[in-house]
Amino acid sequence: MQKILAMDHKQLKWIYLVALSLVWGSSFILIKKGLLGLTPLQLGALRTFLAGIFLLLIGARSLSKIKKQQWKWIAVSAFLGTFFPAFLFAFAELKINSAIVSILNSTVPILSIVFGFLIFKIRSTKKQVTGVAIGLVGSILLVSSGAKMNDSQNLIYAFLPLVATSMYAINVHIIKRYLQDIPALSITVGCFTVLMIPATLVLLFADFFTAENLNDTATQTAIGYIAILSVVGTGIAKILFNRLVQISNPVFSTSVTYLIPVVAFGWGILDGEQFGFLQIVSGGIILLGVYMANRKKKIKKPTLKESALK
Template identity: 40%
Template sequence: MFDLNKPAIQWTLLFFLAFIWGSSFILMKKGLVTFDNNQVASLRIVISFLFLSPIIIKNFKKIKRNQWLKIFLAGLLGSGIPAFLFTKAQTHISSSLSGMLNSLVPLFTVLIGLLFFKLKLRWLKMLGVIIGLIGAIGLLSVGGGISVDNDDFLYSILVVIATICYAVNVNFIKTKLVEVNSVNITSFGFLLIGPLAGIYLFTSDFTHIMKTDEQAWMSLFYISLLAIFGTAMAVILFNMLIKRVSAVFASSTTYIIPVFAIFWGFLDGENIQLMQFVSIAVILTGVYIVNKDNRLERKEAIQKETKN
């Protein structure tokens, strides 16, 4: 589908994913106008499952028996648990703050990779991660407004837990699901968690809300956009980056997400400060260094193969 050996394609996918996921927080907020947080999360999962059903039917026989549990864990960690954590958090914190906190994923990806998945990290890649984190902290310091003395801090922790789930999943896919392609990881992950979300959804007052609330269909439309673009399609592309480029580079998508969160805030009338532009520049520098190290690593690997 894409030649992911080309840096231009890698960067295009990275920014496209960041744009989609940066928009997801606004779409969640729109969904919460009508539905409660658990219903929004369940709808997101169920609609993604239905959207991916043709792929599931076509490729069902390609999944081996010993792969099902791994795919279930990938679906749970990469989509299931975070969907509920984010919507719960956004009942108390802003969508832009959720996007900013999401930028912790690359740091947790590195830490968890080093501690539990025997990740070997070159100094240049580590430098890029640290620079990106500094930029993310800069954005938080300007626009976050988190204090341990208020409820926002407690609900922000839910987003942090979600980022840890993402980080574990990134390493898990890279090391334990090498033999399964990214489309099947995503599709069959939703096959295993989608029906569970559906059972919850239709035992709630979802159908009653659809019949009685005038804004229900508009909220459902926003959640459908969130599910199809921000979940199903985005997770496929994200898993492609994990498997074909690197876990750290793929997770650096979340460093760029706050850039688009600020963009949506600007369109919504929020003020943009100089420090935010500086922080964005720092973030992009960090991501560039991570990608630069990926290219150097591949070049060295090719040179070794040539010598052998």
Template identity: 35%
Template structure:
């Protein structure tokens, strides 16, 4: 019981951090006071990966010895690219056409792809309660989206599909971590995964002419603070906790965090002056019911309780 409470607390913490990440991306691109463009979507994605990789580089270099086989090396590359690098650019691009709130809601497709990929490529057995839970959670998300009148959905299908593809990447990464890397320490796995990302991020840092923007844009320093928080808290440290959660519970339980993210976004909006309707409250309870249903099986109760 104590272990389950701990993992539920981690899930809520991740939802809180990641639920705030979408607005941090937006603040890294656009100055709130003036509406002026600061960094492009590609530059924000690059800086996010570069900051996160740099923060974990010392540990990552010391942990390279965990690569003891070709399978582990390939799996780490998949976690690096699909779990952080590619989505970092897809989400910032998406937010050039849709609101952060809408992007957060679309992100809730992760459990669906996690379930499909797990069953299709990792021989994960599907249970009735898992499928029912995912369906209930999806219904809750649909109600939540339709109950938000302040969400900007004016972007093109490319912006929407960018988020969809990012959730597909997350589903692949989550299953790879759960079935190929869960026997390794999450801290080392995350650190080594970011070692794989630092050279591409460094190349793109100069390719997208990011140094010039930092030097020339008067709002750059403030935007860099938002991006740094996004990179360190919302990427590096959060992925350590997320990978730990995957190893201790199940891929589906860990990916359920994306059902909680829209709830966080709505609550943040409420405190920021947005209206909270009864439909949104109902949707939140339906989402929570879906998470509980999908993860209520004894087979998914954690057995290992050792720390990070």
């Protein structure tokens, strides 16, 4: 642990990036398994509720580091970065392969650039604009190819992950601009503290706590999957991600979506999911767009003659 703390931000951000890729890449298959015994409403609310309990147990004291005027941004971050996306992804996986959803999730860095410009007035480079255009083309192809491949995949469900990723993208900028001076654990615990009441209300509304539901074997198995997703994929991962945003920049922190589809595809193949050639190509185009949007301009090294003139 001491060695990790001693690392500089350049080393630590890559460790966080890989860890988050593995964890979040596995989250899509856990959602899929959870839907075998839970409704999307139950799954989204339970995921938030269990993660909230876990985080309050380990970090309730960290709430004291949040100032009164910062709670409004904590609430905005909570709903955009956690609450609404949890339901959107659950509903999406009713009709779409988990691996395909993970590819649509990889549009976060591209949307981060778009909303950074539209809302936060952050200027974009030509390469970033090119990346956004390529990623948009890939997303359109992926959604349309999925609809053609399987008629049961409702086109509306394919857009739900894009709505969720738009929220993620905006949330990254909110954390970076308004919550930068708050410890990552405090941000995460604060967000889930805000969400505990609405998550409980949704569970009550969705009849989760009924004896018939809780005694069902399929429900109990699904709860096990969502418990893993809540503690590791939501609780711990959110702390790591919030810290990653703080020690890097919005584009790098959302680049975790580079590796997430690789992990998700591996799980999808093991689970027997089928993919069309055009879907794979479309996914590749999206990742190419993400790469273009994140690629830094190379700094030209001065020649010996130029150095001598200096």
